[in-house]
Each structure stands twice: as structure tokens, then as C-alpha cells.
Amino acid sequence: MTARGETFYMPAACLTKLAERNVQNLTPVLDWTEGNRPFAIRDSFDQRLRTTRRLLLEDGSLMELLSTADGMCSQPATPGASFVAEFAEGPVKAALADLSPLRALLSITSGIARSGRLALVDDEGKTRARAQLRELESSSGNAVILLTPQGLRGYDTALHDLVARIRDCGGTPLAAGNLYRMIEPASTGYVAKPRIEVGREETALDAASDLITGYLPVARANEQGIIADLDTEFLHDYRIALRKIRSVLSLFKDVYDPEQTAELKARFSALMAQTGPLRDLDVYLLGQQSFRDLVPERMHSGLDRMFALLRHRRTVEQATLAAHLRSKGYQKDIKALARMFARRRKLLPGPNASRASYDLACELIWKRYRRIRRIAAELNARTPDEEVHELRIECKKLRYLMEFFGSVFPQDDFANILKPLKKLQDSLGLFNDYAVQQTKLQVFADDLGDDPHKLEIAQNIGALVIVLHQKQVAEREKIIAAFARFNSNKMQRTIRELFHDGKEA
């Protein structure tokens, strides 16, 4: 019987050193199995696995997950699967449950793997200890060896000697980080939310330009993923980055020359507008199951037909957006914008350009906050939807301002304000979603034309709209409660102290 030990890692060159000398009178014999197979290390674009110190290795038909915290587990690979949900049930899938269901697990490096065996043989030709070998050679040429020593019953000393030799030759217990070292540094480093520190005394112009320069590469980093349609999060992140840039332009009042601000806003809005239809369709299709759950099962056939139509539209929209992102016009435009904010020579200062960031932040945030309180004070069950909508927009602006200027305020107080603000925004967001969905579904039903299943689809959509309306009404109550929490005396005091020198008005 054999006892399996832990797995060691070493650069391929070290194996030669290991195999060239006897180990306590035992001769090392190296034997590679003929043939090789492809391997790949997979991660989501935002490196969720790498940042949580885990590594997903697909080796031939086997999928292995290496985790600093929980060791190693494996299961058969599911060919063609890119989302966790598509993997066959198994320990690896279970251990990946925390990953976003929306993110594809992409191959971040790949190459060729082969297997072999290193045996320590005595003078009778008897194996006394051995190690299973795996060589992974990435397409960049970096090769590493994984060694799993196996003891044979009754030969404990030989196993002990083998492990000691492996360590002597540079073998270290295998951890996720070892294998990531195979990957070029260039292929890593996407961060969806870059930390851009604004200094208290930094001029408002510099702060705004720093923020825009920080978010532009995030948008650009997602272009290829959108074009290849790897998963829906590329577009989502792309839009968030552009939205942040647009918010900087509109919220940092008079930091740039007003005319230039208007022109820049128009240019970024135009970029954003291209992405709207595809994102809308993504949202509906991702919510497919939850929509189905809202209506009785007999209403599902109509909804399924609707989703089939939406899927078809999505294919068309995806191709359109991909063509746009690949177009010379887009590439020229986005590069010109990136250049403009990187060099800053052509940016024209506005009246607030040279104000200190802290000073401007206090003024902008305090103004927003007062406007929010004014709108919310009137809020009741009969408030028109438009006003709730306006409150949502104002809260969003406040949130963006607070996030942009986060680094110039004390962190603890800030967190205390953000928490109830987020809750309020969640409620407002749901309220808005329900309203928009009702309208859009109605438009979809009206536009069915002479679809053979028009009646069935329209009926089922009708049922869905009723449910959505009820949910919208229920959410309004929650908004009032959420605002009350955000507007507590303590919160008012904190906000006054932070942004208005503690003054009342």
C-alpha cells in the first residue's frame, strides 16, 4: 500500500539536480509517461480566485482547486463550461460557490502538461520510494514540476530521505501562489474599482483629472471581453467606469471650463448610449428565473417565448456593440480622450479649478444632502413616481461624491453615513426597476407586431406587470422607512460636522 504525502513545487530545472545524485545509496530513476495534454489555469477577469489565494487548474480531463486555506480538491472537468453553474456537481464546484455566477472562468494561462515518476531504487532494482511528477509548461516557456511523494509500506526511511532531498533541491509545499508565478506579470492586474486617493489640498482640477484618468483604463480593459462576449460583467464594468467619469464631469461643478465640460459630457454620453440596449437585454435575461418565479407556471410559456425573442435581439445588439468597439472611430475617440486627461495640457480650467478638494467636496456634498432632505421631507404614499425617481438620482449623486472624495474625510464617520445611504439606495433602485420594467414590458408587448404567439405573450406579460406594480407599491413603504434611518438625528449631526463645520444651515 502507498501513503500519499503533500505535493511539492519546484522549477523544472531543479528536477535535473534532484535526479543526478544518489539519495542514501538509492538511485533516482526518472521516467516520463509518453504523450502530453493541455492544461490551463482559470480565473475570472477580476481575479477573484487569485485575490482569495486560490488556483483553478484544468489538467487534461481533471479540474483541481488549490486553496491556501483548504488544501486541494479535484473533480472531472466539464468540457466547454465557463461559469461555475455549468460545472458538474463535485467538490470543486462546491468550493467555488462564493464566485459570482455572472463571471466566466477564463483561461489566464495555458500550456502542455505531462506526467512521470521519480523512483528511488535499491541495489536489487526494488523501488523504495517514489514521487508522482507533473510537469506544467506554460506557452510562455516557464516550466514547473509538481511532485507528490509516495511511500511504500515498510520503507519509511526511504520516503523520509526522498522528501528531504526534494526540499534540498528547492522543493516547497505547493501553494496557489507557486503556480501563479508561471504567469507573466503583464497578464494580471485588472481592478474594477481602482483606489484613487484625492488629497485634501489637491486642486479640484487635479482631483477630477486623476479620477477620470483612473477610470478610463478600467473601461478600456473591458473592451475585449465585451467584443468576445465572455460574460456580461465586462459590459457592466465598462458602463460603471464611463458613468463614474460622466459623474465627475457633471458633479465637479465649474472645475473645467463650462463649454469644454458640456462637450466632454456629450462625448462620454455618446459612448455610454451605445451600450444601453445590450445592457438592458442582459439585465432581463439574467433575471429570467426571477421573472418566471413571479407568475404562475401556466404563464411561463409566454414568458419563455418572450425571452427567446430577447435572446435573439441580444445576439444582434452584441454584434452591433462589438462592431462599434472595434471601429476606427471609437478607437480614435477613446484614445484621444485618454490622451487628453493624461497630458492635461488641453484641459481648460473653470472657476472652481484651483479650489482645494476638501473645500469643494464639503460644499458639493452639503448641497446634495440638503436637496435630498428637501425632497424626502415631502415623501408619502401619494408622492408621484417622478419625485421618487428624482430622489434616487440625488442619492446616487451624493453617493458618487462621497466615494470620489472619500479619502479626504475620516473613514469611520464616512462608513456610518454610507451604510444607511446604501440601504436607501437599494430600496430606491428596486422601486425604479419595478417601474421601468412595467413600462418596458408594456412597450415590448405593444411591439410584438404579427408574432404568431402575440396573444399568449401579451397575456403573460400582463400578469407580470401586475405583480411588478404590487411590488413597486410595497417598495415605496420601505423607502420611507429607509429614509427615516438615513435622516436620524445622529446622522444629521455627523453629516453637519463632516461637511458643514457643524453649522445648522
Added chain:
Amino acid sequence: MQIIACYSNKGGVGKTATAVNLAYAFAASGRRVLLCDLDPQGASGFYFRVKPSKKLTDARFFEDVERFTKAIRGSDYDNLDILPANMSFREFDVFLSRMKNGQSRLKKALKAVKSDYDLVLLDCPPNISMLSENVFHAADAVVVPVIPTTLSQRTFEQLLEFFGNSDLPEDKIHAFFSMVQGIKSLHGEIIATMTDAHPRRFTQATIPFASEIERMGLARAPVLATAPNSRAGKAYQALFEEIAGRANG
């Protein structure tokens, strides 16, 4: 845990080669196997390159749990371990009786080993007169190689007689023809006669007289590992399948 004894009351019949190849085949089929080398002449341990342990010759060995389990050595093959004991038949007798019976310390010791193996294969020393019937009591199956010669015919009948006199179930015996030479007409005749005289005792598989088997001593590895597609290799595989089927049935 199953116990299969490889036994012949006559030497030089290919018994050890059979034990070695059967042990290998059972292990390769996924069963965890312990091959006990109990025949100092056959030395199945030799074929697995396992050095005999000098410490294992005294009688107290089987009463010493630690020493027994520590003497086991892993072979170069998955699922297959060897007990390279060089002992006399007398101790072997004790070994077997303790293995099956009572409250002995060995029995307790074996409990630990028991969970390690699905099958224990015994390469027994050849001598019927001195061998205790305990051997046959202990084993679930007794695999007996028989060379199709008139002399072997007699020794096989002596074995059956022994079983009969000792009230042992004859159907534990699974005999097969060993070192069969197709060109010898006498071999064919004796095979026909004996199969006829002892229905169900002989397997259909026969092991030929083959150079691969003789070369096992040089290769020091089972034929099934070095030449599985040779005539001898295929014959051992067929024998294994039949024995495995019978042992399970």
C-alpha cells in the same frame, strides 16, 4: 478479507510463479493484496525484489504484533504488499491457526492489517505430510498447480484423499494444469483423463511451459507486468479471472 492459498505437495510445479502472478492480477483488478511468502524455497519475495528480513526467523515473530506488521513491504506495484517471511512450516502452521482462531494476540494484530487488505495470498511450502490441515481450514480457496504427468496425477489424488480423511470440503480445491507442453501427447491424454475423473476441480485455463515464466527469475517481476500479451501472460490472466470468479461464487 479473503484468504487464498497457493499450494502444491510437489515441488517445481510453478507454484511460486502462480502466486506471484495471481497476486499481481488481483492487485491490478483493484483489490488490496498481501502476498505472504511462506515458502523459503520458492521465495516469491525474490520476484518482487524484496530482501528477506533476517529478523523474522524466530517463532515469537507471530506473537509480536509490531514485528509482524512492520515486516510488510510495499511492492513496486499499486495495491500489492509482500510479507517476505523466511520461516519454517511449523511456524507457518501456528501462523495460520492464529490467523483464524481464537483470542490470540496475532488475531488482534491481524485486525489492524485486516482492514488494510481485501485478499491475503499465501505462497505455501510444499509438503503434505508435515502440513497441518489448518492450512486448508484457514483458506477460502486452495489453488493447486498440477503438471500433467502420471507422477503428479498420484500426488493430486493424495491431496484429495487428505481432504477426504480430514473432512475438508473438496470444493475449496481449485486445480489447474501447469507447465503444459502442447507437443507432448501424454500431456493431452492426462489432462483429459484427470478432468474427466475430477469434474469441476480443474479450471479451464492452463498455464503453458513458457520461456517467459522461466525468465521471471531474471526479470524479477510478474509475467503479467513485463509481458502481459505473451502466451504465458494471457494464460495467467485467464487463470486469475477464473479463480476470482470461483472465489466469489
